[in-house]
Structure formats: C-alpha cells, structure tokens
Amino acid sequence: MTAGEKITKYIGKPAKVLQSEPAKVIEWPRSLIHRHTYGKLSPFFTGLTEGRLLATRCVNPECGEDGLWLPPRADCPDCNQPMTWEELPQPIVGTVHTYARVEYAGTGIEMTTPYFQIDVELPGVCTIFKGYLQYGTPEIGMRVKACFRTEDSTNTILDIYWIPYEG
Template structure:
C-alpha cells in the first residue's frame, strides 16, 4: 500500500482544525411557575430493570386476580399471621416464609386514608386519588393501596379488585372498591 508523504511548505502555518462547540441537544424546559420558587417541567425517558426476586409470586398473583401473602412456618415464632406486602423471610425469626392465597373476595376495612394531590415519582395514577390503608382479617400488616372510586371513611368496608387486563405488573394492579353486603 502506497502512502502519501505530506510536506509542509516553508513559512506556512499548520492548518488549524475548526474547534467544535458543545451543543445542547436536550429539550428546553417549560416553567410552570416563577414564585415563590421556580418550578420547571423536565421530561425524562428512562428504562429501569427491576427484579421482584423471591416476592415474584405476589405480582404473579395480582396478574391472576389473586391476593397472595406470606406466613412464617416456624411453630416457635411469635408471629404467624399473614404478611401483605409479602416478606421473603420472617422479620422475627428469619425463617423463609411460605406463600398463601387469600380466598376471593378479599374484604377489608379502611384503617386510615389520605387524599393524594401530588403523587411521587413512579406513581402513575391520576390525581387527586385516595390512598387507603386496609385492615384484612388474618393479616398482621396493614397494606397500602388506593380506592378506585368513592370517598373513604374510617371503618368503611372495601373489596379488593385487580387489573388483570393490561396489568402494570406493579402494586398498582390491585386496588379497593366500596363493598356493601
């Protein structure tokens, strides 16, 4: 292969390469408000890969319209009730938990609630909505979810329902609706 020899003429300056400037390639943010503090909209796109690990059966159950919980199988453990959200290991004795499916319909009563006006990052629900903590018979924890419709009150009976068509594969796939016997 032939190479070309580059010779420089006497008295000439070397060719200067054009300097590249750093360019802004993002989108200009929109200002929502200026006072009392500036608030901007800054859209982002991100792919987050996450594993549910040993808690996968809970989310698989939601896809099937089932509420699954875990229980400590250790007969010497002081806490042998059901846990929702589930735990992989007992927080008291560290034994690996076993899975149980609650019988449908799952009926509970509202323990407490709050109206969410500004949802945090990752909560893909229209606001405002009612976040509810629900007591479920036989469950030692008080799981948090949301009321699909209606206005909650303490002690209100509610029934669990599930998003089985086009599930999000998150805890948003189960919610509560008012229940009347």
C-alpha cells in the same frame, strides 16, 4: 495511526442555558432505564395479574408471629426463617385503617388526581396494606373489596385496587 491523523469530533447536544445571571445555569437532560427485580416476591406480582392476592406466613412452630404478611416477605423478620405463600380467599374484604386524598403528586404519577390512597386492615394479616380506592369516599372503618387489573396489567402494585363493599 498517530494521534494527529484523526480529529475527535463533538457529537453531543449543546446544553441549553437556562439563565446567565447571577450564575450560569444549564439544563442537563437524561432518560434512563433501570432493571428492577421483584426477587422472591415475584409470585405476588404475578398473582395480581391473575386476580389472586398472595401473602406469606411463617410456619416455624417456634416463631411468635402467626399472622399473614402483606406486603409479603420471603423471610420472617422475627425468626429469620423462610416463609410460605398463602392465597387469600375471595372475596377479599378489609376495612379502611386510614386514608389520604392525593391532590398534588410527583413526577410520573400514573393515576388521575385527586384520588384516595387507603391503608387496609385485613382479617388474619398482622400488617396493614396500602392501596387506592377506585371510587367513593373512604372513612376509617369503611369496608372495601379488592379488585385486580387482570387485563392491561401494569405489572406493578397498581394491579390491585379497592372499591366500596356493601355486602
């Protein structure tokens, strides 16, 4: 086949012109799908869908950090050794370290606004764990209990949320 035999056709969609003055601005739409791995943290995200909160702990006797890590990490940043999984006993009750009321959220937000984002201190955990309060008004020091989206799971961090705890 010689180059002259086949006509190359335009099969795209013409770009929409958003403005012409003082310069020409076009729209460039796109829809893409990424594949994202949870890697060695997969047990954590699977655990949420089963109503379980899994953290990691460094079991190296020479390591100085004996607290649990939540968010979990597969490897200890202090001694660089692999950590082991531990499930937190239920009910999982923590205290609000700080909070924020999200009123204006970015594109793709998956919750109705406004809502409260909270950072939760948990006993025995060396880090603080970010989540959201399903209802109620948080204050620093308030006790909250973990709940899980075991039905209609999102397979994301939104599968855990918190509610006020009166116990």
